[in-house]
Amino acid sequence: EPEVTQTPSHQVTQMGQEVILRCVPISNHLYFYWYRQILGQKVEFLVSFYNNEISEKSEIFDDQFSVERPDGSNFTLKIRSTKLEDSAMYFCASSERGAGSFSLGKETQYFGPGTRLLVL
Amino acid sequence: SQQGEEDPQALSIQEGENATMNCSYKTSINNLQWYRQNSGRGLVHLILIRSNEREKHSGRLRVTLDTSKKSSSLLITASRAADTASYFCATDADQGAQKLVFGQGTRLTINP
Numbered sequence: 201e202p203e204v205t206q207t208p209s210h211q212v213t214q215m216g217q218e219v220i221l222r223c224v225p226i227s228n229h230l231y232f233y234w235y236r237q238i239l240g241q242k243v244e245f246l247v248s249f250y251n252n253e254i255s256e257k258s259e260i261f262d263d264q265f266s267v268e269r270p271d272g273s274n275f276t277l278k279i280r281s282t283k284l285e286d287s288a289m290y291f292c293a294s295s296e297r298g299a300g301s302f303s304l305g306k307e308t309q310y311f312g313p314g315t316r317l318l319v320l
Numbered sequence: 321s322q323q324g325e326e327d328p329q330a331l332s333i334q335e336g337e338n339a340t341m342n343c344s345y346k347t348s349i350n351n352l353q354w355y356r357q358n359s360g361r362g363l364v365h366l367i368l369i370r371s372n373e374r375e376k377h378s379g380r381l382r383v384t385l386d387t388s389k390k391s392s393s394l395l396i397t398a399s400r401a402a403d404t405a406s407y408f409c410a411t412d413a414d415q416g417a418q419k420l421v422f423g424q425g426t427r428l429t430i431n432p
Contacts, residue, residue: 220413231418243408245419256418291363298418307412308353309420313362 202226204290204312212318213282221277221315223292232275233293233309234267236260243291249275250298282319289314325423326409332429339396341426343409344389351410352385352392353420357406366394366407399430 205224209303213219225232247257249267266278275294279286291314297306333339343352351370355363369376369385369392376383382395396403406427410420419421 212420215336233418233420235422243410243420243425245421250418258419266428293363303429307351308365308368310365311355311363316360 204292204294204310206234206290206312206315208315209313210316210318211219212320214227214320215284216281219277219279219282219317221290221292221317223275224261224273224279225275225292225294226296226310227273227295229296229310231255231295231298231307231309232267234277235291235293235311237291237314238285246277255284255298279317282317282320287317287319289316308315326407326426328426329424330348330427330429332431333342333399334385335399335401335430335432336351337399338359339399339403339428339430341394341407341428343392343394343423345392345409345411346420347411349387352383353410354381354394355408355410355422357425359405370386396428399428401432404428404430 207222209221232249235243237243245258247261247267248255264280268276292312294307295307295309326341342394349371353368354366356366357363366383367378367383369383371387382399385392406425408422408425410422412420
């Protein structure tokens with residue numbers, strides 16, 4: 201069964217360094233997402249991406265964050281200058297369609313296994 | 321409570337018993353989804369229930385949705401040790417928003 205994959209599974213970096221988290225969404229999906237989960241807290245939405253542009257973003261997703269679909273398969277999240285509080289599990293997700301009453305269940309978001317980011 | 325809040329926060333039962341978890345939300349929704357997360361791992365999609373549905377089954381899972389009360393429940397019947405995990409409900413909004421809003425989750429422990 202197709203699944204979302206993410207690399208690396210773990211990333212340790214120094215504060216102020218740039219990190220790029222990579223995701224390969226399910227191949228026929230058109231909508232892509234990043235979420236994060238700080239240890240012990242709830243999963244939080246960061247950004248959604250459709251048709252090569254950001255469709256929605258949260259307050260967390262400030263100028264330090266960017267997303268890109270550099271080719272037909274990868275979807276990346278870049279944090280330009282990491283802070284201690286960026287330490288979290290980052291999840292990529294994808295869906296065949298976007299939310300809406302006519303999506304017939306195809307809006308289900310499938311999540312990858314996550315990248316655990318630790319900023320020292 | 322915030323959008324997508326589960327209760328109880330933690331639930332511990334004996335193997336074979338049924339487990340019921342509840343979720344409440346605030347805004348109108350298109351659908352509500354339940355996910356499972358094993359400790360430190362990814363989110364596994366369990367079931368999606370649409371706003372015009374009242375009940376849905378999938379194997380040992382039964383989900384109900386009451387849009388008048390803005391609440392949902394997840395019932396796991398005949399629980400197994402492998403069901404030990406955190407369970408989250410997640411809602412979207414009916415204004416075309418793409419994001420899912422997750423609750424804090426219920427930590428379910430099945431004792432052998």
